[in-house]
Amino acid sequence: MYEFITGFMFWLALGVCLIGMAVRTILYFKGLRWNLDRVAYRAYPARGFKGAIRSIYKWILPFGTHGWRKQPFMAVLFFSFHIGAVFVPLFLLAHNLFLKEKLGFSLITINGGVADFLSWLVIITLILIILRRLALPEVRILTNWYDYLIILISAAPFITGLLARYEVGNYSFWLLAHIISGEILLFAIPFTKLSHIFLFFASRAQLGMDYGIKRGGLRGTVMDW
Amino acid sequence: MPEGIFCNKKPIETQEELTALLGDTSGTQYYKEMKELDIDTKLLWTTIQNTCKSRIRTWLEICAHCGMCADSCFLYLVNDRDPKQVPAYKIQSTLGEIVKRKGNVDNEFMRMAMETAWAKCTCCNRCGIYCPHGIDVGIMFGYLRGLLYQQGFVPWELKIGAGMHRVYRAQMDVSEEEFVETFQWMVEENEEEYPGLTVPVDVENADIMYTVNAREVKHYPEDLAEAAILFHAAGENWTITSKGWEQTSLAMFAGDWAACKMQVENVYAAMERLKPKRMVGTECGHAHRATVVEGPYWAGRQDGRPPVECIHYIEWLAEALREGKLKIDPERRIKVPVTLQDSCNYVRNHGLREVAREILSYIVEPGYYREMSPNREHNFCCGGGGGFNGIGLFRPQRNKGLITKRDQILATGAELVIAPCHNCWDAIRDLEEEFEIGIKWSFLKPLVVSMLELPDHMKPEE
Amino acid sequence: MFKKILFATSATEASDHAARVAFNMAGTLGATLNIFHVLGVPTRGFSQVVLDVKTKEEVAVDGEYISWVEEEIKNYYANQLANCANCSIKASVGVPHREILRQAREIEPDLIVLGGTTGSEEDSVYKASTGSTLQRVAKASPCPILAVNRPAASFWGGLSNIVFGTDFSKASDKAFEFAFKMATSLNGELHIFHALDITPKNMGMSMPQDEIDHKIREAYKMIRSKYISKMKDFKNYSMNVWEGIPYVEIVKYTREKQADLIIMAHNSRKLDADGPKIGSNMEQVIMRANCPVISVNR
Ligand code: SF4
Ligand code: SF4
Ligand code: SF4
Numbered sequence: 001m002y003e004f005i006t007g008f009m010f011w012l013a014l015g016v017c018l019i020g021m022a023v024r025t026i027l028y029f030k031g032l033r034w035n036l037d038r039v040a041y042r043a044y045p046a047r048g049f050k051g052a053i054r055s056i057y058k059w060i061l062p063f064g065t066h067g068w069r070k071q072p073f074m075a076v077l078f079f080s081f082h083i084g085a086v087f088v089p090l091f092l093l094a095h096n097l098f099l100k101e102k103l104g105f106s107l108i109t110i111n112g113g114v115a116d117f118l119s120w121l122v123i124i125t126l127i128l129i130i131l132r133r134l135a136l137p138e139v140r141i142l143t144n145w146y147d148y149l150i151i152l153i154s155a156a157p158f159i160t161g162l163l164a165r166y167e168v169g170n171y172s173f174w175l176l177a178h179i180i181s182g183e184i185l186l187f188a189i190p191f192t193k194l195s196h197i198f199l200f201f202a203s204r205a206q207l208g209m210d211y212g213i214k215r216g217g218l219r220g221t222v223m224d225w
Numbered sequence: 226m227p228e229g230i231f232c233n234k235k236p237i238e239t240q241e242e243l244t245a246l247l248g249d250t251s252g253t254q255y256y257k258e259m260k261e262l263d264i265d266t267k268l269l270w271t272t273i274q275n276t277c278k279s280r281i282r283t284w285l286e287i288c289a290h291c292g293m294c295a296d297s298c299f300l301y302l303v304n305d306r307d308p309k310q311v312p313a314y315k316i317q318s319t320l321g322e323i324v325k326r327k328g329n330v331d332n333e334f335m336r337m338a339m340e341t342a343w344a345k346c347t348c349c350n351r352c353g354i355y356c357p358h359g360i361d362v363g364i365m366f367g368y369l370r371g372l373l374y375q376q377g378f379v380p381w382e383l384k385i386g387a388g389m390h391r392v393y394r395a396q397m398d399v400s401e402e403e404f405v406e407t408f409q410w411m412v413e414e415n416e417e418e419y420p421g422l423t424v425p426v427d428v429e430n431a432d433i434m435y436t437v438n439a440r441e442v443k444h445y446p447e448d449l450a451e452a453a454i455l456f457h458a459a460g461e462n463w464t465i466t467s468k469g470w471e472q473t474s475l476a477m478f479a480g481d482w483a484a485c486k487m488q489v490e491n492v493y494a495a496m497e498r499l500k501p502k503r504m505v506g507t508e509c510g511h512a513h514r515a516t517v518v519e520g521p522y523w524a525g526r527q528d529g530r531p532p533v534e535c536i537h538y539i540e541w542l543a544e545a546l547r548e549g550k551l552k553i554d555p556e557r558r559i560k561v562p563v564t565l566q567d568s569c570n571y572v573r574n575h576g577l578r579e580v581a582r583e584i585l586s587y588i589v590e591p592g593y594y595r596e597m598s599p600n601r602e603h604n605f606c607c608g609g610g611g612g613f614n615g616i617g618l619f620r621p622q623r624n625k626g627l628i629t630k631r632d633q634i635l636a637t638g639a640e641l642v643i644a645p646c647h648n649c650w651d652a653i654r655d656l657e658e659e660f661e662i663g664i665k666w667s668f669l670k671p672l673v674v675s676m677l678e679l680p681d682h683m684k685p686e687e
Numbered sequence: 688m689f690k691k692i693l694f695a696t697s698a699t700e701a702s703d704h705a706a707r708v709a710f711n712m713a714g715t716l717g718a719t720l721n722i723f724h725v726l727g728v729p730t731r732g733f734s735q736v737v738l739d740v741k742t743k744e745e746v747a748v749d750g751e752y753i754s755w756v757e758e759e760i761k762n763y764y765a766n767q768l769a770n771c772a773n774c775s776i777k778a779s780v781g782v783p784h785r786e787i788l789r790q791a792r793e794i795e796p797d798l799i800v801l802g803g804t805t806g807s808e809e810d811s812v813y814k815a816s817t818g819s820t821l822q823r824v825a826k827a828s829p830c831p832i833l834a835v836n837r838p839a840a841s842f843w844g845g846l847s848n849i850v851f852g853t854d855f856s857k858a859s860d861k862a863f864e865f866a867f868k869m870a871t872s873l874n875g876e877l878h879i880f881h882a883l884d885i886t887p888k889n890m891g892m893s894m895p896q897d898e899i900d901h902k903i904r905e906a907y908k909m910i911r912s913k914y915i916s917k918m919k920d921f922k923n924y925s926m927n928v929w930e931g932i933p934y935v936e937i938v939k940y941t942r943e944k945q946a947d948l949i950i951m952a953h954n955s956r957k958l959d960a961d962g963p964k965i966g967s968n969m970e971q972v973i974m975r976a977n978c979p980v981i982s983v984n985r
Contacts, residue, residue, distance in 0.1 A: 031279025038522035040529030067355040139292035141308035207359035216576015
């Protein structure tokens with residue numbers, strides 16, 4: 001069982017996720033139409049590129065945009081959650097040992113204390129995000145079961161991971177649950193809203209190109225995001 | 226009854242159809258027929274498959290439902306933060322649903338979508354710059370309008386407006402002759418005061434070809450006179466064109482893409498015929514957007530540029546003042562608190578954010594200028610954009626939409642609002658009518674004309 | 688002298704006195720009268736909807752509505768129209784001064800008679816353009832315009848006793864030509880009048896009487912050389928120069944002469960941003976005079 005899950009299933013999940021997202025990202029850019037979108041992407045590649053990079057960069061900078069500054073509470077939630085959600089899975093020591101064993105290489109790692117802290121941060125911010133969804137009418141109206149499912153899929157690996165980490169009850173059960181939920185997450189990425197992990201960059205790049213080319217870029221105006 | 230006499234899927238093509246539709250006062254019959262109008266779901270779905278590509282599909286899919294766009298939309302703010310006015314909700318519940326249901330929607334749904342597309346969004350694109358994913362709901366509403374137009378669900382005035390462009394290549398029933406005639410009339414009316422004033426018609430290779438908004442010809446021809454005076458005073462080598470003089474496009478508001486193409490190609494043909502160095506358009510926001518920003522794409526120009534360099538009136542004016550072609554009498558500069566309305570159509574959507582400010586630095590006595598907050602590309606829509614101003618059915622919603630601008634203006638303490646955009650100008654005028662806050666509003670032309678220092682040879686003999 | 692008169696009217700009480708003058712004049716002079724009414728000001732952006740100036744309601748204008756309004760006007764002036772051989776009616780839509788000028792350009796009248804506006808021009812629909820309708824029409828009109836403000840001014844006898852008020856400007860020369868032509872062709876009297884402006888804002892704090900006297904003598908000289916010399920054997924005239932506030936003096940003078948028409952030039956090129964509130968000299972005269980006022984600008 002464990003073998004299968006960490007072996008075949010792991011490979012499959014990782015493969016589906018990476019290939020799936022590669023395909024989706026390629027399809028995204030292939031699906032951009034200069035005439036339908038009314039942006040001359042091809043005519044001005046350099047400007048488009050610059051615009052795209054700026055649009056991404058400004059938005060991944062905490063408080064880098066008017067939007068973030070306007071909503072500081074949301075900005076703090078957003079960045080806390082995403083820092084945890086990106087750093088822990090990628091740089092946790094245990095994950096990298098696993099990676100080394102499987103793939104023969106590993107990434108840099110973060111120390112255990114930080115990883116704990118970030119994991120808790122993810123859980124707490126997710127709770128706050130759920131509360132925000134329930135509390136604010138403008139968010140409540142947008143929310144449906146699918147949003148909660150996505151939250152659940154993203155939260156599960158962290159919850160199970162922490163339970164395993166603190167050895168609450170049966171360690172190997174939680175570890176297994178952790179791996180399975182992690183693989184579910186990987187599977188889900190290309191097929192759900194979680195695709196935003198990649199498509200966020202694609203979509204931001206697109207609007208960045210729009211502003212970088214058509215909406216002022218060609219005149220030399222640098223968008224004040 | 227599927228297709229109505231007035232309300233149907235067929236665009237207006239002839240003058241007779243236009244007159245007939247106009248005769249249906251306030252669209253009473255039109256809207257009645259709309260309730261019966263069938264939806265061609267197959268056509269709708271094929272259109273979506275052919276035109277709804279990765280950009281919009283991805284936007285619809287990855288929207289995080291985070292609600293960060295809510296506060297960015299003025300219509301959400303003025304409608305007591307009604308959750309139904311959240312941009313993401315508005316588009317998900319309309320375009321999102323149509324796509325989800327593969328076009329299988331009913332009449333009631335389409336009428337709801339029409340109200341949402343024209344009365345709950347002005348396509349000001351402000352929300353797009355506040356969404357972390359870069360989801361521009363305004364663009365999607367523009368797209369949705371196209372689908373609704375195809376199915377015949379479009380406000381009466383805009384069906385007429387698009388029809389005007391199809392029949393007259395102008396947003397109002399103004400013919401080519403009337404345009405030239407009116408311009409000449411205005412020159413005659415002013416030539417005594419400005420000796421040598423002329424209006425060159427169809428001159429080839431001029432430095433400037435000037436295009437206008439048909440409303441100026443129809444109702445406010447003073448604007449034409451002022452344009453002529455300023456070109457004259459600046460010593461410009463300019464011309465108007467008897468064909469292709471209309472810069473605006475109500476077809477854009479209506480979502481009638483075919484008419485957009487016809488309209489803009491007419492203007493481009495004039496450019497190709499007269500070969501001016503540049504085209505200068507009047508003080509209009511959506512006209513600039515239609516002819517300069519979006520037009521090249523409708524006309525299929527891959528470089529996204531019109532045939533010759535096109536600039537907005539404020540760009541020309543700023544240049545003329547900067548280079549000293551026009552001189553301002555410092556005594557006559559504006560000496561009342563004054564503010565500026567940044568038009569979404571060329572500020573947010575074409576980056577002209579500092580140009581008008583430069584002009585104001587020449588014509589306003591230092592210390593009298595007040596910025597609106599927010600401003601530049603973050604400014605709110607005037608409240609009447611995207612066709613909202615002209616739609617009778619949605620008048621109450623529009624009037625409510627003016628509140629944002631009213632409060633922004635009040636907060637500046639300005640007595641005069643400069644609005645170099647026809648639509649914004651209208652909205653601010655209506656705002657004064659509606660709320661009587663005691664402001665004046667103006668285009669730039671009359672202000673500059675009134676403070677011009679004329680070179681001696683241009684002064685009237687006395 | 689006047690073959691074609693354009694009467695721009697609100698078709699309400701506000702224009703009744705102007706109507707009296709217009710119909711009278713057309714009758715006595717055998718002129719054609721074109722009754723012109725701007726029924727609505729465009730509103731709602733690009734749409735066809737206008738604000739009905741009478742009812743203050745928004746209406747969608749089409750051919751039918753216009754004919755209906757024309758019918759209304761016909762009824763309103765039914766009595767006068769019964770005796771008017773050459774009268775036509777036209778209603779139109781737009782900004783009033785512009786449409787009046789447009790109509791004038793089309794039919795080329797010899798005189799425009801301007802009625803009053805319904806309600807206040809302070810309404811924001813009018814605020815779009817600087818200056819009052821009167822000012823704007825007066826500025827650009829291709830022909831003289833006649834305005835009557837006070838009801839009393841319209842109970843008017845004839846056209847034979849004319850006061851010509853001058854400020855010696857170029858426009859005044861034109862106004863003189865017109866006044867003289869009118870006086871000769873109608874066989875009337877012509878009173879040439881100049882008011883020396885001694886309001887402090889014009890002349891510094893206060894003028895010594897010697898200086899006033901001197902200026903008055905000069906003004907007489909001007910009148911002689913500029914106008915009297917051109918009148919050849921026309922004898923039925925008088926001339927006077929008074930000092931004071933010009934518009935008050937000319938009104939007083941007209942009363943004294945029992946004149947039935949004032950003719951003066953419309954000089955101000957610049958339009959008053961504050962509209963009728965302050966107004967030009969001419970508008971002040973119109974507001975106060977006991978008879979109709981004709982303004983000439985070219
Ligand atoms: S801000 Fe963007 S992602 Fe968030 S709800 Fe609005 S459109 Fe969706
Ligand atoms: S485009 Fe403007 S009006 Fe439309 S939803 Fe966005 S912010 Fe609101
Ligand atoms: S009318 Fe002016 S402010 Fe309003 S949407 Fe258009 S450009 Fe923007």
